[in-house]
Amino acid sequence: MENAEAKPVENSQSLAERLFVTLRGEIVDGTIPAGSKVSEPELARRFEASRGSLREAVMRLESLGLLERRVNVGARVVDLTERGLLELYDVREALEGMACRLAATERSEEDLVELRRMLARHEQQEELQAGTGYYQPEGDFDFHFRIVQASNNDLLIDTLCNRLYYRVRMYRYQLGMFSPRAQRAFREHSHIIEAIEAGDGELAEILMRRHIRASRLNIEKKLTRGSP
């Protein structure tokens, strides 16, 4: 079945931006497969837009790190490699650790309220699905996203939320990174928020780094078990 009615996302500002958002979604969820070629004329026909607007969207995707372009050759979706995934974890460990350190001193009262509310919501969902081992990654995403927001460092927020997290989502969707660390992750989240509430930046950073490194080790084990 030809999924031809894939329309650019609703009324955003400019056509190029809508195309960008739509394509970003399709790349992240794998509708446009990793490693595949991206042809400007083809997408232009599909979205009934001019090639110029597509070009702008493609360039934005390139600078997001989701596409790789070579001059006079064209663009390809980045392919997902074990190495790339591990690199992502190391960068996240550094940046989100710093985000925690900053959040402990820079967070607003609203940030704390939001973090608490979110944690309660996750706990509830956790109890509902106890033992099923089925883990919705969006909850984890909420957590990391909110922490970063609380850091109050715009450069850090931009780097993580507008850049790296799309790559993270891409790996999660396409490599199916449902984590079996659900309950444990929840406890770790809880402790991190406590440290932030207490204003202990040093501890918050250590806990977050350990949290992310544990995820990384978990993935590493899976990967080496898959292809020894």
Next chain:
Amino acid sequence: MENAEAKPVENSQSLAERLFVTLRGEIVDGTIPAGSKVSEPELARRFEASRGSLREAVMRLESLGLLERRVNVGARVVDLTERGLLELYDVREALEGMACRLAATERSEEDLVELRRMLARHEQQEELQAGTGYYQPEGDFDFHFRIVQASNNDLLIDTLCNRLYYRVRMYRYQLGMFSPRAQRAFREHSHIIEAIEAGDGELAEILMRRHIRASRLNIEKKLTRGSP
């Protein structure tokens, strides 16, 4: 004097890329002042190029974080704020700290040779200009650049070298960040490289973070002294 013969950089790949590199340089060194408006038709006339190519360059500059664009309004050069500078230091502390940690275990033999050679060169320059207090920031740049390269993490390398460092240079050029920490910085560099050579990632990270934080504190003192 009208510097009209400012030509796009030599034979790169595409015109848009040459324009991008040229404009990036002019924004970094302040030829195009921070906070000023960037008009596509004006630059197109100046470089005798089409507006489309300029547009591509402008968009790349936006995703580099050197320009801010608003739909149907246009692009402005970001303005340099005290807050932005301090934010930059925090992000660098996190990322370059991680780069050091990784470099300690992932560096190649060539990396070590290069680091040693660079350090010797800097020491020599240091002795030549001892006491003048005149500090060439390029040496410092070399150092941080090479360390990051040695981390062997492509995502980290890209984030720092192809993104953040242009912003760093912009602040240095335009706020005149000559550091009076020359000799001290050299000793710190030396210790960091020793830790990397010894394969002690933990120590290398701590030293690098301390090194960057010291720079940050130094700047902070200058700024508060300037406008209390």
Next chain:
DNA sequence: CCCTATAAGATTGTCGACAATGTTGAGCCC
């Protein structure tokens, strides 16, 4: 049979033009 050179096709890079939107200034009303 395989490798190389050449030509055909398709894709990307660049350009100028038109439509939509934002900005600026003059004139008018209060």
Next chain:
DNA sequence: GGGCTCAACATTGTCGACAATCTTATAGGG
């Protein structure tokens, strides 16, 4: 005189067309 309306201008967003380059298929020679 100050504030508002509206029209003229400039800039940005979008489009289709042409030139330059790469890829692929075909034909020829070793």
